[in-house]
Amino acid sequence: MTMLAVIAADPATSVQDGGRHGAQRFGLSPSGAMDAASLALANALVGNPPLAAAIEVGPFGAAFAARDGSVRVALAGAQRHATLAGAPIAAQRSFVIAEHETLTLGPARDGVFSYLAIEGAVHGVPVFGSLSVNVRAGLGSPFPRGLEAGDVLQVDDIRPLRSERGAPPIHRDAGPIRVIAGPQDDEFEPAAMGVLIEREWMLAAASDRMGYRLEGPPLRHPNGHNIVSDGTVTGSIQVPGSGQPIVLMADRGTTGGYPKIATVISIDIGRLAQVRPGQSIRFALIGVEEALRLARRHAADLAALPGRITEIGEIALDVASLQDANLAGVAVSAVDAATWQAPGADAGGEP
Amino acid sequence: MTAPDAPLPRILPCGDAALTVEFGRSLDETVNRTVLAFDRAVAAEAIAGIQETVPTYRSLLIHYDALTVDFGSLRQRLLALAVKPLVPVATTRRWRVPVVYGGDYGIDLDDVARTHGISADDVVARHMAGDYFVAMVGFTPGFAYLSGLDPTLATSRRSEPRPSTPPGSIHIGGAQAAIQCLAGPSGWHLLGRTPVRTFHPRRAPVFLIAPGDAVTFYAVPAAEFAALDRAAEAGEPVAELVTP
Numbered sequence: 001m002t003m004l005a006v007i008a009a010d011p012a013t014s015v016q017d018g019g020r021h022g023a024q025r026f027g028l029s030p031s032g033a034m035d036a037a038s039l040a041l042a043n044a045l046v047g048n049p050p051l052a053a054a055i056e057v058g059p060f061g062a063a064f065a066a067r068d069g070s071v072r073v074a075l076a077g078a079q080r081h082a083t084l085a086g087a088p089i090a091a092q093r094s095f096v097i098a099e100h101e102t103l104t105l106g107p108a109r110d111g112v113f114s115y116l117a118i119e120g121a122v123h124g125v126p127v128f129g130s131l132s133v134n135v136r137a138g139l140g141s142p143f144p145r146g147l148e149a150g151d152v153l154q155v156d157d158i159r160p161l162r163s164e165r166g167a168p169p170i171h172r173d174a175g176p177i178r179v180i181a182g183p184q185d186d187e188f189e190p191a192a193m194g195v196l197i198e199r200e201w202m203l204a205a206a207s208d209r210m211g212y213r214l215e216g217p218p219l220r221h222p223n224g225h226n227i228v229s230d231g232t233v234t235g236s237i238q239v240p241g242s243g244q245p246i247v248l249m250a251d252r253g254t255t256g257g258y259p260k261i262a263t264v265i266s267i268d269i270g271r272l273a274q275v276r277p278g279q280s281i282r283f284a285l286i287g288v289e290e291a292l293r294l295a296r297r298h299a300a301d302l303a304a305l306p307g308r309i310t311e312i313g314e315i316a317l318d319v320a321s322l323q324d325a326n327l328a329g330v331a332v333s334a335v336d337a338a339t340w341q342a343p344g345a346d347a348g349g350e351p
Numbered sequence: 352m353t354a355p356d357a358p359l360p361r362i363l364p365c366g367d368a369a370l371t372v373e374f375g376r377s378l379d380e381t382v383n384r385t386v387l388a389f390d391r392a393v394a395a396e397a398i399a400g401i402q403e404t405v406p407t408y409r410s411l412l413i414h415y416d417a418l419t420v421d422f423g424s425l426r427q428r429l430l431a432l433a434v435k436p437l438v439p440v441a442t443t444r445r446w447r448v449p450v451v452y453g454g455d456y457g458i459d460l461d462d463v464a465r466t467h468g469i470s471a472d473d474v475v476a477r478h479m480a481g482d483y484f485v486a487m488v489g490f491t492p493g494f495a496y497l498s499g500l501d502p503t504l505a506t507s508r509r510s511e512p513r514p515s516t517p518p519g520s521i522h523i524g525g526a527q528a529a530i531q532c533l534a535g536p537s538g539w540h541l542l543g544r545t546p547v548r549t550f551h552p553r554r555a556p557v558f559l560i561a562p563g564d565a566v567t568f569y570a571v572p573a574a575e576f577a578a579l580d581r582a583a584e585a586g587e588p589v590a591e592l593v594t595p
Contacts, residue, residue, distance in 0.1 A: 024405045026558040027492045137492045183363035183371045231405040231412025233369045255489030263366030288422045291367035
């Protein structure tokens with residue numbers, strides 16, 4: 001059986017998919033990919049369903065090797081230096097790690113999380129329909145924790161393909177992170193929303209999959225910072241007594257007792273997830289209708305993703321020999337010049 | 352449940368894929384029971400696009416797929432549902448939960464007793480006499496918030512939360528009581544520990560206790576904890592289910 005062996009990893013690298021839904025009423029957070037659009041892109045490149053389980057590679061990088069066969073993978077998300085058997089390899093394309101070859105992913109250069117999708121997806125035993133790692137809950141499969149050197153993932157044998165596949169970057173709006181007011185904006189002093197929107201916020205180092213902590217001018221709640229607990233969502237901007245907001249992320253608690261001044265819209269969660277500690281962000285206030293318009297456009301973009309996958313070198317290269325090369329597991333980075341990507345570019349999911 | 356002239360709940364957007372139906376803003380058992388009854392009414396209505404709901408003390412959080420049902424039409428349907436009479440939530444399950452009180456199992460028992468000028472035994476007796484109602488499960492997996500704490504035991508939360516408290520902690524904070532399943536930070540006062548896993552990922556069912564259930568506690572000697580803990584880890588409920 002073909003395996004992908006973990007050569008190096010740290011706790012910030014874990015198996016994630018579209019998340020665990022249906023048990024928030026029991027206190028179980030959804031987890032799942034921090035940047036779902038990048039997960040979808042990586043999966044599309046290896047022919048998987050968009051939210052299939054893949055390896056979420058954290059900011060520090062990781063290394064993997066193929067054992068007892070070759071493994072087809074694709075990388076999307078944060079930009080980082082990647083080498084296959086020592087030769088640079090581009091993101092946003094599929095490629096084969098031949099038996100005994102090692103794929104080394106360096107630290108993220110721009111963004112935080114990358115997704116290494118494996119053809120046929122990560123295999124495991126789902127709980128509430130998900131393989132996503134949730135360390136606090138002891139959930140996740142095949143390992144209920146971040147990946148460690150020595151871990152081995154069972155993977156599918158590679159399918160014969162005429163050509164490896166590439167894709168242009170997914171469309172992602174630039175500019176401020178968009179939020180919808182509430183649900184507890186009335187717990188704050190009237191000026192607080194203006195402060196949230198008009199000022200810059202720096203992402204604090206103590207940010208993780210549970211929450212992104214922001215530093216800036218304090219947001220004040222005249223009636224105190226405790227409310228009777230109610231539900232949270234991914235993107236809730238809760239403000240504890242310090243006045244410094246925390247954007248709740250995939251591994252958040254399902255309920256909380258701090259007022260939530262606003263909520264980041266769904267399609268900007270992935271963009272926020274890729275902000276690095278020390279970087280500054282701004283927020284913009286929009287309405288529910290505008291958010292729905294943006295969500296529809298984003299859903300259409302994702303639905304169109306498989307149609308935008310192109311066979312790399314389908315014109316310029318001899319298909320039969322490329323297929324032979326792939327099956328033989330030869331690194332396909334040699335065809336980079338024939339792709340839509342600039343030669344030598346290390347394209348990531350962040351335009 | 353709600354009187355015909357009861358004020359309509361507030362419907363508040365939580366981003367573009369969830370909304371909160373807020374029935375009150377305070378810790379109030381009537382409000383909580385209205386939330387639970389409304390949760391069941393929403394489930395019975397089977398509204399297309401609703402993905403999951405999270406009942407809490409004061410509000411029902413509804414996660415929805417905005418591409419299937421938009422905020423405006425979902426809001427209208429929920430408000431229409433809210434004016435109909437709700438079927439009160441009848442408690443159909445009661446759990447008897449074993450607790451080892453005090454000592455290393457409940458390091459704050461003596462402090463709580465001192466705070467209220469009563470003996471540790473009195474605290475245990477009053478805690479055990481309580482007939483609790485699972486108001487909500489949230490924050491971390493299996494963390495059951497209970498209403499029904501004897502008001503004479505109400506104790507302000509610690510000024511300095513502890514960074515870690517043991518799994519199975521039985522504690523009180525303010526006027527609330529709780530069963531905590533996993534180890535985690537807490538500013539509440541630890542009265543004891545239960546071997547019961549309200550959440551166990553390798554057991555069917557994964558979650559033992561649900562909102563709307565009733566809970567009572569009974570004391571077990573510390574000497575029995577290890578055996579009960581092994582049974583719970585092996586997948587036994589350990590808590591006794593009484594169907595009224």
